[in-house]
Amino acid sequence: MTVGADVQEQTVEQRRASAGELFGDLFLGPELASQDAYRSMINTATEVLIREFAASAKPYSGAAPESLLAALERQPVCPEEPSETMSELLNRLGADMLRHSAVVTHPACVAHLHCPPLMASLAAEAWIAASNQSMDSWDQSMAGTMLEEHVMAWLCGLYGLAETGDGVFTSGGTQSNLMGLLLARNHYAAVRWNWNVQQRGLPAASCRLRILCSEEAHFTVKQSAALLGLGEQAVVTIKTDSRHRMRKDDLLLKLKELKGSGLLPFALVATAGTTDFGAIDPLEELAAIARQNGMWFHVDAAYGGALAMSESQRARLRGIEEADSVTVDFHKGFYQPISCGAFLVRDKETFQSIRMSADYLNPESDEEAGVPNLVVKSIQTTRRFDALKLYLSLQHVGGRKFGEMVDHTVRLAQDTAVLIKAEPRLALLAEPELGTVVFRYMPVSRELNDDNSLHWADELNARIRDRLLADGWAVLARTRVWGRQCLKMTLLNPLTESAHTAIIIRKIVEAGLALETEQQAG
Template sequence: MSGGADGPDALDPLIRTVLDALARGAARRGGPLPEGTPRELAAEVVRAFTAADGDEALGLLTEVLAHGSADPADPLCAAHLHCPPLAVAVAADLAVSALNPSQDSWDQAPAATTLETLLLQELAALVGYDPVAAAGVLTSGGTESNLMGLMLARDRVLGRAAGRQVELAGVPATGARPRIFASSAAHFSVARSAALLGLGEDAVVSVPVDHELRMLPDSLAAALRESADRGELPLAIVATAGTTDTGAVDPLGRCAELAAEYGAWLHVDAAYGGGALLSDRLAPLLDGIERADSVSLDWHKLGWQPVAAGVFLARRAETYASLARRAVYLNPQDDEEAGYPSLLGLSLRTTRRADAFKIAVTLRTLGRAGLGALVDTCHELARQGALAVRAEPRLELHAEPVLTAFLFRYVPEGADPAYTDEVNAALRRRLLREGRAVVGRTELPGEGPGRVRLKLTLLNPRTSAQDVARLVRTVVAAGLAEEEGR
């Protein structure tokens, strides 16, 4: 077993096996991801899985995992909000895996219960909340956090309008139809959450965005006014602080004003952009976040933590009431009255890892200033990357970086929009197939051809400006090769 007094001795040789296999796999890979098609790589995994047996299984399967992974620590792996975790965070996570505390009751996680509470108070203060009045929990990521924010919005706002406890009686079949307002660039989990909450995806009103994919405040105001005029219930506004494609930040202050005017809940999805709060330079981008009723943060993005490290925060602890749960075998009332705290009623999950521990260790090791320096480094890399794109005649930059990501495309000479889309999609797959680079692909809001864009998301502070310039040149070379092959 990994725990107990003998646990470290049992783990020691196995950890060495894993470390050796990680090194072998990375050496075989030799780049940001392995060369080959999905079918070829799957066949290799099948062979390793079939051959793995007994004491050799750990090393063999770890090696094939390392060889067959997209490595976010490689400078040419820059597609997604998929960060290279800090070594200290991974080491801290090993301690959690070995001890295996579960956060659903105090007697399974005495120290971890207190550590999560302390960490959430610190993060609440970082957002601008009163840490004593706020409440929160660690989540699996922004999708779960967004669901929680909209669940509380449903229970509070719709419950108040309907005069019933929605979490008990369900969504009313009659009365004003609830509406959720989010930008057309908001995360897809907003619509999914509306479906899960019984409101329906059609309850989400898509608000237009500007060129940088920021929600247009006048359009939001008009959408709210028109909805109210139709007799609908403005349930929530979801403002995005860091869209996945451009890192755009919606006008948080104006969103807060409109939410107050219409009695709507304001949830800020800062899963990506919340990392800006660590940086003195970028924190002003999130002015107004402290007025939100709830906030999503993801430390496995601009926080360099192993997945999962999501955080959900509510400005007022009393708004958490509808999530409160009592399970006599986990948090009996007399235990709580006797001073044994419970986090069960703060989460949608029961069994839950002590993911707060790695974040707490990282914060205490590097501090806000140390993490903020990493954020600033990645922001500067994105700026340098945008300059490199502008310097290439065959590339077109969509907009200047706000955080650490930006969109661009390869433009074939004299090509029509549909052909341009085809070449950009194909050059990205060429880079994946050849194992040369991991570049993102997305589409701008709207209809018709000409909307496909490539994306660089720079989350590795060890990457250099020269590395990014090399990645940009690699994209150009792949585009030229695609044109020649057509």
């Protein structure tokens, strides 16, 4: 009898048993053995996570990049046969990787818009990963689709968008900003030229299209213009005022110049929370200008969108309800694990310009039958069930405490600014608007009156950051303001208090003085 005949004569049960013997201990399924193995694995992973990460006394171990790589290179990425039990593997990798990660829950991890995730969201992540729902089609997600739609309706209400509003979860601000300008471009082409960009590509006149944003808007505005075939040159930046907000007078001047040159300003991007200073552009005034000039109004609230959860702060977003589209990130002020964001529109019909269907995924008959396939309003196909972690967090924490956490981080930034202004060796660059505080160490040893001394001060600020990171005292950010190297604290962590930032400030000054002494000595 041939091998083929042997296989044909096997019963379905025999083939299943054979597969179960080979692979059954690798997947979570109905068998009790696999459930016990999963439970044991997760318990070990939790113990290692707490020991090597959550219980860390420092925000970073201080290990250099080359030492981290050397430790990982001791083991091949894919051994032919495993040489460790799962418990041994988790313990080794915990020591090699988790022990040397940025501890985002530590009060001194204050570099980026990189939040500590809520425990409720961590529980949701376990469900998201294990159930592995794909949010592109109904028959891959079922209840998940309905929960996302439920959360999306609440979000549209939170930001004051009309009942005709809608949205979709995204990977974050980069994707959401791209979608905003994609819909803006398609809408303008349809209205002005009766042109379907999705079907026909860019019209010849598209080289005259222009996007306006502040000079401190996120880099993804230019990135999006490039990806949309308009080029970075299509982005016209507007000057900002002393609080780093878009200036209305310069916007009106630029609009007049563009129109006088035969160019076509079609989109205005306002920022509600710039990366460095947390500045919020004058949304109400910009919305009116956008309407008067027939422009799509997009608000990038990736950072500042969480203000809507605070009774005392939400008025600062007044005007966002006039936006045609909105970006909001939940892996910033909503304390969700990366990645988790949303893209919202005031008119759900604008999603029609990117709508596509495929017989194997979302056939048109589904729409006729009222089956919701979320892929029709996304530029992603396979997509995680991220709505679950936001929903579970909102249910567990509640709106009042969410608002209190937002209020705490805003007050913390203000208190930290007061501490910086009281320190003679530090210079505050601007009063904080949200949770970011930008400042600069001022050397004792040199007068900053020439290019060489300014360059030395820039180098010193960079080295202070590196010294504190290597010593494990703090994870600080760096940025440039008016061409000069500065330090930055990003205070998103509700567990951080002014007592912690006072210690960081003291360590910054100590490191600066020590580096100056070392420089003078050699």
